[in-house]
Amino acid sequence: xxxxxxxxxxxxxxxxxxxxxxxxxxxxxxxxxxxxxxxxxxxxxxxxxxxxxxxxxxxxxxxxxxxxxxxxxxxxxxxxxxxxxxxxxxxxxxxxxxxxxxxxxxxxxxxxxxxxxxxxxxxxxxxxxxxx
Amino acid sequence: xxxxxxxxxxxxxxxxxxxxxxxxxxxxxxxxxxxxxxxxxxxxxxxxxxxxxxxxxxxxxxxxxxxxxxxxxxxxxxxxxxxxxxxxxxxxxxxxxxxxxxxxxxxxxxxxxxxxxxxxxxxxxxxxxxxxxxxxxxxxxxxxxxxxxxxxxxxxxxxxxxxxxxxxxxxxxxxxxxxxxxxxxxxxxxxxxxxxxxxxxxxxxxxxxxx
Numbered sequence: 001x002x003x004x005x006x007x008x009x010x011x012x013x014x015x016x017x018x019x020x021x022x023x024x025x026x027x028x029x030x031x032x033x034x035x036x037x038x039x040x041x042x043x044x045x046x047x048x049x050x051x052x053x054x055x056x057x058x059x060x061x062x063x064x065x066x067x068x069x070x071x072x073x074x075x076x077x078x079x080x081x082x083x084x085x086x087x088x089x090x091x092x093x094x095x096x097x098x099x100x101x102x103x104x105x106x107x108x109x110x111x112x113x114x115x116x117x118x119x120x121x122x123x124x125x126x127x128x129x130x131x132x
Numbered sequence: 133x134x135x136x137x138x139x140x141x142x143x144x145x146x147x148x149x150x151x152x153x154x155x156x157x158x159x160x161x162x163x164x165x166x167x168x169x170x171x172x173x174x175x176x177x178x179x180x181x182x183x184x185x186x187x188x189x190x191x192x193x194x195x196x197x198x199x200x201x202x203x204x205x206x207x208x209x210x211x212x213x214x215x216x217x218x219x220x221x222x223x224x225x226x227x228x229x230x231x232x233x234x235x236x237x238x239x240x241x242x243x244x245x246x247x248x249x250x251x252x253x254x255x256x257x258x259x260x261x262x263x264x265x266x267x268x269x270x271x272x273x274x275x276x277x278x279x280x281x282x283x284x285x286x287x288x289x290x291x292x293x294x295x296x297x298x299x300x301x302x303x304x305x306x307x308x309x310x311x312x313x314x315x316x317x318x319x320x321x322x323x324x325x326x327x328x329x330x331x332x333x334x335x336x337x338x339x340x341x342x343x
Contacts, residue, residue, distance in 0.1 A: 005138040006174045008205060016134050016207055019181065040160075046168035046178055049235035057218070082212065089133060090216055090276075092335075096342040100216050100276065100335030 010081070013059035013089045014067060020051050058091035058125055070124035077113065091125040092118065133211050136181055137174050140203045141165075145189070147196045158183060158202055166206055170324040172284050175210030176236060209236060211279045211327070218339060221273050224259050226252050231275060231329065238326035241277060245330035247337065267341060274339045281328040 024047075054060060067088065074084060079102070086101045095114050099105045105114065141162070149157045159180050166177040187201030211217055219239060222232040228246065231239040243250070247261045250269075259269040269275070335342055 001139060001141045001171075003137065003139055003171070003174055004203065006208075007135045007210070008138045009136040011134040011136060011207060013133060016178070019179075019207065023179065040164045040167065042169070043163045043167035043179060046235055050178060053234035082215070086216060090218070094342050096335045097276070098335070100278070100333060103214075 010085055012067075012085055013054055013057055014062045017051070017054040017059050020047055020054070023047065057089070059089065062088070062125060066124045070120060073120050073124070074117070077109065077117070087117075087121065088125070091121050093122065093126070094118065133209065133215065133217060134178070135175070135208050135210050136205045137171075137177075137208045137210075138184070138203065138205050139171075139174075140185075140201065143200050143202050145198045145200065150198075154186060154189075154200070155183065158186065158200065158204075162202070162204060162206075170284075171208075172286055172324075175208040175282075176325055178207040178209060181205040181207050210282070213279055213281065215279045216276060216336075217279065217329075218274060218276050221269060221271050221275055223271060224252065224257055224269065226254075229259060229269060229275075229331075231277060238323040239277075239329055240326065241329055241331050245280065245328070245332060247332050261337070267337070269338065275331065276336050276339055276342075277329040277331045278333070278336060279327055280330045283326050283328065285322045285324055285326075287322075287324050 070088070071084065074087070079087075083102050090097065090101060092098045092101060095118055098114055098118055102108070109117070143158055143161050145154075145157045145161060149160070152160070162180045162183075167179050168177070170176050181204075183202060183204045185201075185203035189198035189200050191198060217233070219231040219233040221229055222237065223230045226243070228243045229241040230237075231241060233239070243252070243259075246259060249262045250259050251262065252259050256268070256270075258271070261267040261269065331337055
């Protein structure tokens with residue numbers, strides 16, 4: 001075994017969850033064709049636990065369109081890639097939570113801008129909040 | 133929270149698996165080897181993401197299996213330092229708070245990484261942040277924290293040479309043996325990959341405090 005690159009790309013929680021769904025779908029399909037598929041315990045365990053975790057995160061309700069629109073709206077602000085990823089994964093519901101994700105939030109953005117960011121999060125990433 | 137790591141490996145495929153397509157056989161073998169395992173300085177491997185390169189199947193004298201050089205990418209749990217994650221408090225002690233995520237349990241908040249003014253209440257087995265109100269950090273509460281450090285512990289067994297070399301350093305054999313025993317058991321307990329995290333800035337702590 002050789003590690004070529006430990007950090008090739010960053011993945012959002014949504015992409016990981018989507019990949020797990022994809023594996024589950026393929027497993028089901030090959031089971032219906034009566035082909036022998038290998039189900040190893042380790043793989044099943046981690047997929048089950050991870051799926052359980054991710055279902056409780058904002059990623060469970062995100063869609064590719066929502067994410068794309070959100071990032072487009074967000075592009076007016078100068079944010080680091082890691083910060084955008086955090087906004088996607090955590091989907092902060094308040095300014096206080098936003099503070100913890102963005103470094104030196106006070107100096108970089110005005111109060112209105114911060115409010116706008118939280119509003120964008122609730123608009124695109126938390127669709128279930130709107131219906132309530 | 134998750135990254136793609138690029139690895140290359142020589143994958144062995146047994147003759148009984150020749151009925152599968154190469155791609156499927158490789159995927160199964162890679163998942164069997166890496167899923168839910170920690171690779172040193174890489175992180176906790178989840179599963180295969182995609183296969184980038186597949187070499188020719190090679191055979192070896194005395195073995196019917198095919199050996200294939202493969203380059204692939206894995207989904208790996210490896211939060212970066214400074215990343216904010218959400219988990220649940222699994223236990224509190226005087227030393228600090230243990231936190232778990234469903235798939236990963238080795239997360240620890242040392243007491244010096246907690247909010248200023250936090251005290252441990254032994255009767256409740258909980259940490260309390262004393263501000264205007266007492267804010268409790270109870271077991272099973274959802275908590276937000278920031279990654280400060282990741283620690284990898286190599287768990288591969290030590291060779292006999294190392295042990296002999298260590299023994300040679302001190303005169304008292306009994307004491308040395310005891311130390312070895314203790315050291316040995318401590319090493320067994322240390323998880324291969326653990327996170328030291330903090331909870332001391334605005335927005336951290338229980339999710340319900342802030343949202």
